[in-house]
Amino acid sequence: MKIDTNYCEWVDERLETFLARELSDAEAKLLQTHLQHCGHCQRACVLAERIEAGLRSLPRLECPNSVIDHVGKKSQRRWPVWAAAAAIGALALGVSFTFNQPDPRPSRQELNQARAELRLAMGYIAAVGQLASRDVGRTITGNTLHPIAQGLKLQLNYPLIEVIHSEESQT
Amino acid sequence: MKRVLETLLALILALSAVPPIQAQDWLENLKAQPGYVDFGNLSETLGAEPKVQIALGGPMLNFLASASGEDDPEMAKMLQNLSGIRVNVFELNNGDAEAARARVHALAQQLVDNQWQPTVQVNDPKSPMNLFIKPAGDHIAGLAMMVVSGDSQAVFINVVGNVDPAALGRLAGELGISMDLGMLPSAATSANSGDEDG
Numbered sequence: 001m002k003i004d005t006n007y008c009e010w011v012d013e014r015l016e017t018f019l020a021r022e023l024s025d026a027e028a029k030l031l032q033t034h035l036q037h038c039g040h041c042q043r044a045c046v047l048a049e050r051i052e053a054g055l056r057s058l059p060r061l062e063c064p065n066s067v068i069d070h071v072g073k074k075s076q077r078r079w080p081v082w083a084a085a086a087a088i089g090a091l092a093l094g095v096s097f098t099f100n101q102p103d104p105r106p107s108r109q110e111l112n113q114a115r116a117e118l119r120l121a122m123g124y125i126a127a128v129g130q131l132a133s134r135d136v137g138r139t140i141t142g143n144t145l146h147p148i149a150q151g152l153k154l155q156l157n158y159p160l161i162e163v164i165h166s167e168e169s170q171t
Numbered sequence: 172m173k174r175v176l177e178t179l180l181a182l183i184l185a186l187s188a189v190p191p192i193q194a195q196d197w198l199e200n201l202k203a204q205p206g207y208v209d210f211g212n213l214s215e216t217l218g219a220e221p222k223v224q225i226a227l228g229g230p231m232l233n234f235l236a237s238a239s240g241e242d243d244p245e246m247a248k249m250l251q252n253l254s255g256i257r258v259n260v261f262e263l264n265n266g267d268a269e270a271a272r273a274r275v276h277a278l279a280q281q282l283v284d285n286q287w288q289p290t291v292q293v294n295d296p297k298s299p300m301n302l303f304i305k306p307a308g309d310h311i312a313g314l315a316m317m318v319v320s321g322d323s324q325a326v327f328i329n330v331v332g333n334v335d336p337a338a339l340g341r342l343a344g345e346l347g348i349s350m351d352l353g354m355l356p357s358a359a360t361s362a363n364s365g366d367e368d369g
């Protein structure tokens with residue numbers, strides 16, 4: 001943790017937080033170490049403690065109703081109907097936009113499920129292709145689509161065919 | 172102010188009840204693509220629910236591509252180019268086989284009418300098989316496979332997107348679960364096979 005070389009300035013910035021016991025352990029320890037050797041900061045710390053104690057000792061006053069009413073009226077005046085409607089509309093747009101964001105990334109379970117489905121789909125594609133290859137063996141010649149032949153040859157091992165008529169295969 | 176906050180809270184609750192954009196939006200996008208095949212209501216036609224029903228959309232395929240990018244760049248690229256993979260497998264009962272064959276025949280005619288290119292067509296009365304592609308310029312926009320195996324099974328497959336048949340063929344063989352569709356060889360057993368000339 002980097003500390004300003006001017007320790008007193010560093011301590012002065014954190015004194016209030018230190019007295020409120022909200023400083024981190026490491027910083028509190030450093031601050032206390034400095035206080036042991038710096039009279040200026042010791043006096044500043046004592047003064048800060050007195051001020052805080054004094055503030056805490058002050059009686060708690062109840063706010064007069066007239067003040068509450070006055071502040072309430074002012075806050076109401078700051079929120080006319082049209083402003084409230086505009087705020088609601090803006091919030092509605094924001095929420096609607098949030099809900100209409102693209103689907104979030106699927107969970108691992110969903111991804112695994114999709115992988116399994118993909119494998120199954122590929123299996124059926126391969127199986128149908130293999131079945132076609134058995135039938136292709138008895139086909140008649142025909143025009144081929146070269147890109148398809150290139151790919152399906154991996155499964156069909158035959159050039160592509162035209163329509164097969166079972167009657168013709170029996171002749 | 173309290174009333175405003177209450178109204179805001181009610182609005183938030185109301186909006187949270189509105190379903191977000193459905194994940195099925197990808198299906199609507201898919202339907203608009205030239206490589207999409209509308210098989211119709213197969214469950215109603217065949218009188219049965221599918222034994223296997225797979226529908227992988229573009230978004231999920233992209234996630235799968237990302238997940239496999241480093242291990243298999245070719246598969247990742249193929250998946251990224253796809254918009255959807257749909258597979259429907261039906262186990263047929265007695266009367267369903269005829270309906271399935273009729274449906275396959277009707278779909279084949281429909282695809283031809285929509286400028287799909289037949290690559291494999293087996294007009295076997297018991298076990299028709301059709302494999303179509305949808306050409307789109309210099310690439311393939313879709314792949315459709317429809318097969319009825321005797322009286323036992325019917326399979327409808329539609330791959331939508333920029334299909335690379337070579338990659339698809341390789342990956343189907345490598346990635347796919349090895350399976351036997353249990354299909355009887357069609358006319359190859361009912362006729363003397365080996366007549367390869369036309």
